[in-house]
Amino acid sequence: MSLTPQVAVVGGGYAGFAAAVTLARGGARVTLFEASRTLGGRARVVEKDGYRVDNGQHILLGAYAETLRMLRLVGVKPSVLETRRLALVYPGLCALRAAPLPAPLHLALGLLTARGLVLADKLAMARLMRQLKGRKFVVEPDRPVSALLAETRQTDTLTRLIWEPLCVAALNTPVAQASAQVFANVLRDSLGASASASDLLLPKVDLSELFPVPASRWLAMRGHTVRTAEPIKTIQPEGEYFRLDGDPWSTRYDHVVVASAPYHVAALVEPLPALAPVVARIDALRHEPIVTAWLAFDGPVKFPEPMIGMSGGYGQWAFDRAALGGPEGLVSVVISASGAHQEIGKDALEIALLQELQAILGPLPALKWAQIITEKRATFACTPGIERPRCATPHPGLWLAGDYVASEYPATIEAAVQSGVIAGRSILKRCGLREQNLLSAP
Template sequence: MSVPVVAIIGAGYAGLACGVELARAGVHVTVFERSHTMGGRARVVHKDHHWRVDNGQHILIGAYSELTRLLRLTGVSPKQLAHLPLTLHVPGRLHLKAASLPAPFHLAVGLLRAQGLHWADRLAMLRLMRWLKRRGFRLADPGMTVDALLAETRQTPTLCQLIWEPLCVAALNTPAAAASAQVFANVLRDSLGAGAAASELLLPRTDLSELFPVPAARYIGVRRGRLRTGNAIEAVERVAGGYRLDGDPGSHPWPHVVVATAPYHAGALLASVGGCERLVAQIDALEHEPIVSVYLALGRGQQLPEPMIGLASGSTAGPAQWVFDRGQLGGPEGLFSCVISAHGPHEALARDELVLAVHAQLERQLGRRLPAPEWSQVIVEKRATFACRPGVFRPGIRTPLPGLWLAGDYLDSDYPATLESAVRSGVACATAILAEIGHKA
């Protein structure tokens, strides 16, 4: 009896997680990827000959159990991630570092030691966490926004400006006025509300394609799977025995096909099959938020006070919300990755103007003159994530058609569109396929 085969469209984190789990169970998979670079919306970008940077900065936390499990499974060295205590540092304004203690003492001690917070701020933060904990981090009103949650729990202006609003836009990529309080509560449950290990920041020391996609592809390949990069699949057709893919050089039908692309590509592929009209309309109705990454190479001797710092942002402070010191994370010394999440006034600026604005913002908030960039780059992901608003529709892994599946960070999950959401969907999809074909992992 031949081993069942599965085609996966998309070599991002979701598709490769699905492929790894299927390959682990002995199922032969073929992964099709339009690009020559793996990782989807979390990938390396080659710029100006010798610069390798990510298309956007991603933060992992210790609670990301599925992604960290898959990294171990595919042989990724633990040294590829910098393990740092949960640290919120805004130069000259805030320094809060969680203690290495069980919850809730890690946060309580961190608050006691925090610089830049008054007692009213400390009490307000504890009040919010206790309010959520009493409710089991489940909100009665699914339509509540993060702004409404902050008002309900009487958060101070300092906390809102320096902690809650930046954390919200970083995690959900959606402004607090429009973001889902329930999803934000889920993030807080597994970070500030969890123990020190779960709330650790895991910052990649390598690029996002090398972190998981390359080891995952190697893992699939040695288990008789195939990866076809530079191979676009334009449509999916129902045929006897499964599905035929437009763009597949092979001729046999696939009993199972996993659409593991971004949602704006998934809708078109599902529409090409037919029979998924309602699902296509729901996916196409998802609204998206951008992420802009501004890279500044300031040269040797330039370093931030922490590997990751927050910036006071807004129309007067400047466009960037977070800055990562890639030199402290295994990259070139003096290379800073400045992140601007969600829509905002920065979108009206030309790229050169944006570089100047972020450079000036860094100078103001670090309180020192900085050298002119030796190299700079602006990378815009116009549809980086779905807008994580209250009540937003997020589909499951199953489609109306047997053998046709979905995987991706936009699928139904406790989390917003994160790498953990992506890999969880891929693992869930693989588990369901194995159950259907009666295969034991």
């Protein structure tokens, strides 16, 4: 192995850049390859009629410690995130807002003053959180979220307006199938933690500009390489080293981090027979879609909050992008996981979502254009007892990173970033290196 480890990162999403930045801070020489011309992977920008919109609407939480740390490292200013106290608002139905108090008073007072929830609802919510805290948020054996809600006697209203939407938004898996243990982990680190941990962090910039693009600049300024529109076909072993089929320089690498989407891993590692059991585990993962409808209106749309819940139709959450630094009249509506919306066409879904928004917000300005973006395999289905691959693989020097890699969290940006950091630190440790403070280095 060379004195300065040469590391290739295959994939320019959040996991890949988290790995690359971590490696660079430890003294490794990094080359990152992204098959697309756009950085971000499954969290990226899309161009539409002169607008830059995301392929999916993502929310960060104050609990996303690794993501926030990584943003600071590459120089992203905190002002790019609109910080809001937790507010679950369904206009005309329910409004639960965390109070500006330390935990647990922030949630207790928010629950006491919540509108649209009766005493039975509030007692049920307190009962679930109390029981989970009593178990130290361990759910054994793991079971569907719907079973946990039934066991703790959650009311129909609370289930419909709070627990089901939170579960589907976080795990991208219907409650009848979603892992109660992973959902408990999310609740532990958000509602059950500090007041700031449950804050909603809404990006004011597109998802490519939030982290991948600043990280790419940060790497370039330090002599590392980011190559876009450079698809890697396979990873070829060469003794203790690797070469990448698709690397125009045919560089020999000491380590490779595979940070692609899980369904691309099998083709990349085909020349590495030791990875067959890992590939089998990855291929066994089921996937769930996310649909994001972008609606551009010819005039402002008045929202009571930048993010509101939708109930009783196809839409689940709607976002006022104008309140988040976007153009006036731009709205996004998100539908997570599989459901009835998959049974109708895009035109019918567009009409239905417009009708749902109008029922909530009142008359809307004329629609200029609409774009419905479907990520058919947005995340893995986060089901009970699921076996996720680990970062380290049976082939020395070959590592995995991505939101599907073993973690306490579901497939979120935080899980992706965590996996990249773990991969990077694992390589540094293997090479006898550790991260340095290179924030001020040229």
